[in-house]
Amino acid sequence: xxxxxxxxxxxxxxxxxxxxxxxxxxxxxxxxxxxxxxxxxxxxxxxxxxxxxxxxxxxxxxxxxxxxxxxxxxxxxxxxxxxxxxxxxxxxxxxxxxxxxxxxxxxxxxxxxxxxxxxxxxxxxxxxxxxxxxxxxxxxxxxxxxxxxxxxxxxxxxxxxxxxxxxxxxxxxxxxxxxxxxxxxxxxxxxxxxxxxxxxxxxxxxxxxxxxxxxxxxxx
Numbered sequence: 236x237x238x239x240x241x242x243x244x245x246x247x248x249x250x251x252x253x254x255x256x257x258x259x260x261x262x263x264x265x266x267x268x269x270x271x272x273x274x275x276x277x278x279x280x281x282x283x284x285x286x287x288x289x290x291x292x293x294x295x296x297x298x299x300x301x302x303x304x305x306x307x308x309x310x311x312x313x314x315x316x317x318x319x320x321x322x323x324x325x326x327x328x329x330x331x332x333x334x335x336x337x338x339x340x341x342x343x344x345x346x347x348x349x350x351x352x353x354x355x356x357x358x359x360x361x362x363x364x365x366x367x368x369x370x371x372x373x374x375x376x377x378x379x380x381x382x383x384x385x386x387x388x389x390x391x392x393x394x395x396x397x398x399x400x401x402x403x404x405x406x407x408x409x410x411x412x413x414x415x416x417x418x419x420x421x422x423x424x425x426x427x428x429x430x431x432x433x434x435x436x437x438x439x440x441x442x443x444x445x446x447x448x449x450x451x452x453x454x455x
Contacts, residue, residue, distance in 0.1 A: 238297070238316035239375060239390060240414045240442040241401070242421045243290045244428075247408035250275055250288035257403035261376065263361030265347040270339075270373035271400045289445070290400075290409065293318060293339040293373040294433060297440035301331035301340065309370070316442050317375050325369035332370060336434045337441075340372045375411070376400075391420055414442070426450070 250273055258264070258271040274289040295318045302310045302318065309325035312318050332340040346367060348354030354362065376398040383389075383396020390396045391412030401409040412421035421444070429448040432441045 236415050237314070237413050238415045238442065239380070239411065240295070240316065240421055240444060241375070241398070242410040242412075242424050242430075242444045242446060244408045244410070244424070244446045245287055245289060246446065246448075247406045248273070248288040248290060249406050249408075250286070251405060253403050253405055254290060254400035254409060257399045258373070260357065261361065261399040262374075263358055263363065264341075264371070265343055266349055267347075268341045268343065268371070270341075270371070291337065291339070291433070292443075293335075293375075294337050294439065294441035294443045295373075295375060296442065298438060300334040300336065300437075300439060304330040304334045306330065313377075317377050317380070318372075319374060319377060320370055320372065322363075322365035322369050322371075327368045327370065329370065336437055336439065340370050342368070342370055344368055414444075 252273055254271050255269055255273060262270060264270055271290060271292045274291055276287045276289060277284055278287050279285055295316055297316065299312060299318050302312055306328060307324050307326050309321045310318065310331055311321065327342060329342055332342065348358050353359065379398065380390050380396055383393060388396035391410065394402045397411050401411045410421055410424055412419040414421050416422060424446060425444050428446040428450055430444045430446050432444055435441065
């Protein structure tokens with residue numbers, strides 16, 4: 236089997252928001268909609284305080300709550316673990332946005348562009364009218380993955396088959412790959428480092444891992 240996941244190394248993320256910008260550029264999301272965003276957090280107690288930058292978005296859960304509440308079956312989970320939305324049958328009820336514990340879904344009621352009007356050329360080039368009045372979210376750049384794998388490329392290794400946010404990361408904090416492959420890049424990162432997943436206690440089995448320290452010798 237294949238299950239695509241994303242890994243964020245919190246020791247390397249510098250909070251530059253380049254992944255956010257790359258996602259918006261590739262997907263043409265309107266102002267206020269950030270499928271990939273980075274939280275800026277302060278941790279600790281004075282004087283031992285430091286900042287942490289945490290990339291967030293759709294976690295592509297193995298048991299996604301958004302799927303269970305969707306009355307039109309627009310939300311689906313592929314065999315490779317990617318959670319998708321069929322814009323053609325989504326009715327825009329927003330049940331999924333309420334059910335998502337990661338605040339990862341958006342809905343807009345009209346076309347909006349960065350500087351108003353009809354938008355810049357690059358915005359028009361990626362504008363998708365099907366995403367008006369329906370739920371939207373991060374797709375792990377599924378179109379890139381499908382196009383790349385059709386050419387025999389490996390997601391997470393070959394940039395052409397890898398999500399735009401991962402390709403753009405200047406600190407090499409974001410990684411992507413098949414967690415079911417024990418020799419993949421993401422499997423090795425998760426195996427060799429202490430990690431956590433957001434709201435794992437809810438039983439969603441999220442497909443987004445966060446690294447925060449090297450694993451001890453006994454865990455390797």
